[in-house]
Amino acid sequence: MTVDAATDAGSGAARRPPSPGTVPSVVDGAGMLDPSRSVRASITQASLERAFTILMAIAAVGFGAANTTSFFRQLPFLDPFWGPATASVVALSLLAVGASAALQRCAQAAQAACALLFLVALVTFPLTVRDALPPAQSPWPWWLCNVGTIAASLSFASWRAAVYNVIVPVVFVLLRLSPAGGSAGIVRAFQDGAYTATLGIAALVLIVVLRRAAAAVDAAQATAVRRYARAMREHATEVERVQVDAIVHDSVLTTLLSAARADTVEARTLAARMARNAVDHLAAAAADGPGRDPLVPFPAFRQRIVDSLTTLAAPVEVRSCPAEGPAMPSSAADALASATLQAAVNSVQHAGSDVTRWVTVESDGPTVRVELADDGVGFDPGTVPSERLGVRRSILERMAAAGGVADVVTAPGAGTRVVLSWPDPGPVTDVRIDVDAVGGGPA
Missing domain, CATH: 3.30.565.10 (Histidine kinase-like ATPase, C-terminal domain)
Structure with a gap:
């Protein structure tokens, strides 16, 4: 057999979908509106980290590809083995960061590896140079300095990331002043170092601030949900108590009114019967405790x-x-x-x-x-x-x-x-899921 659709008993009108532009409210099993199931936080730690991972992946692959021409232009000045080997290791770390956009659990490890490998490549760059670079050319790691600093800001603790953001500009300034880095001069070297430090520190501050804001939002939302759940339980208990009290009150009050107006034998008999029923009702309500489950x-x-x-x-x-x-x-x-x-x-x-x-x-x-x-x-x-x-x-x-x-x-x-x-058949060894929605989506 089939159970057909029914109209709303309260209004007599068929149920309608929510009007455009309104937020639908979901009714839970007790018939009460559940705002926690129709409101989603605009920013969370998970969504923020996901956005950081995607942006970092795009930056790593994009800057790595843009730096390819600079590397090949400097290839004649590099050691035939160590130059390409160092660049290949850094390129692989950039590709790993790019691939981590699809594997969120590997993102932090890939970013940390990229930051460390880039720092090693920057420090050992003079060892990979065979002939001094022309002053007009910046060492090829220059184009990846902020990729390394941002990767460190995302994957390291705040103080470690701050130290990293200081080390990279200092190392690059020293590199630019050396013959292996082109002997660019103090002014040009300090300009490049200041540029790297400014972008790196700005990115670090922005990342720390956004993460703290997202953590505060998550904590506030978790607290609100816990308080809402507790309030719902307390409200349900209060509603049940009020309903029982109302039933008992109505029974006693009706009995008293009937007894006051009992002028005939039949009315007195009815009032007595109602009084016995009210007494039985009161006794049943008093005896109905947690252990009573008919x-x-x-x-x-x-x-x-x-x-x-x-x-x-x-x-x-x-x-x-x-x-x-x-x-x-x-x-x-x-x-x-x-x-x-x-x-x-x-x-x-x-x-x-x-x-x-x-x-x-x-x-x-x-x-x-x-x-x-x-x-x-x-x-x-x-x-x-x-x-x-x-x-x-x-x-x-x-x-x-x-x-x-x-x-x-x-x-x-x-x-x-x-x-x-x-009843529960016993411990379940294969737990499929623990969700908050059925029938096609989260309720």
Whole structure:
């Protein structure tokens, strides 16, 4: 059978997509708006380091290619073996920095190697010169000085990078004053050194400032998310307490009003019955503690799953749902039903259009297994930010708190499957993913 789309019960109007230019708000399993799932920080440490890596890769490859003509012009003045060998080692380090744009985990090592190898090449340059360079020609490492200083600023600690940014200009000034560097004279040598030092120190300051700003943003966002999660839990507890208090208050107040207006025998009998019910209600509320968890029959649980899916804005096919199964504690039934609904909501929101969705419910002895799946766009779990709370709170943590387990299986273009099992069958040795989104993207 198929569960068809339903209209909004509160307004009677069909659900509509958000208007252009607005930020959509996502509703979590409890029906409350979750701003942490629709707001993303504009700058983070990860995004900043990624941008630095790409810019460094472009600079390394670009300046290395631009320096090729200078090297070949000076090749007649260099040692036939050590000159090309030194240049080849530096070129390989530049290519490694360029390749690190595709391998973020190798970026820091490649940048550090590039900075160190360049410094070695700069210091040993006089040993690779066979004949003195003409004064009009700058040694070929000159064009890579700031590539080395920026690579050091990105890969070294701040104080080490500062020392590096002082050493490179000083070494180059001494090199330019020597015959191997062209004997350019004091004015020209100090101009070149000042140029290198200015750009290197400016880049170092900019990198340090941006990194500290990104770290502050990450810390502030993490603190906000923790406070939001704690506030949501406290709010849910307060809402539940208020609801229970309201029910009890209404029962007692209605009983008292009925008793005050009881002028006939039938009215008195009704007031007495209402009073007994109110007393029983109060006693049940007082005795309902953490250890009290009544059993829910499987047919009632089954009907709750089917009924909850009728509230969605898209059809969900019920492919398998047995009529009989084990009874389960109400906390487990609530967790399974709420997690299933949350998975279906995220599938409707993110899996795409013209998507087939289905749910299956299975029981094997005391174990109940619910699977909500779609053939939508899927997503890459590695792109989901660690600060996302949607599935982690509404599905994974909810099932874990009830003694069950949730497993999310997805890949780009391969759809999404959310498998819920209660009770937890035991330690899982193959943990697939830990994500904050289902049905085609981060919720």
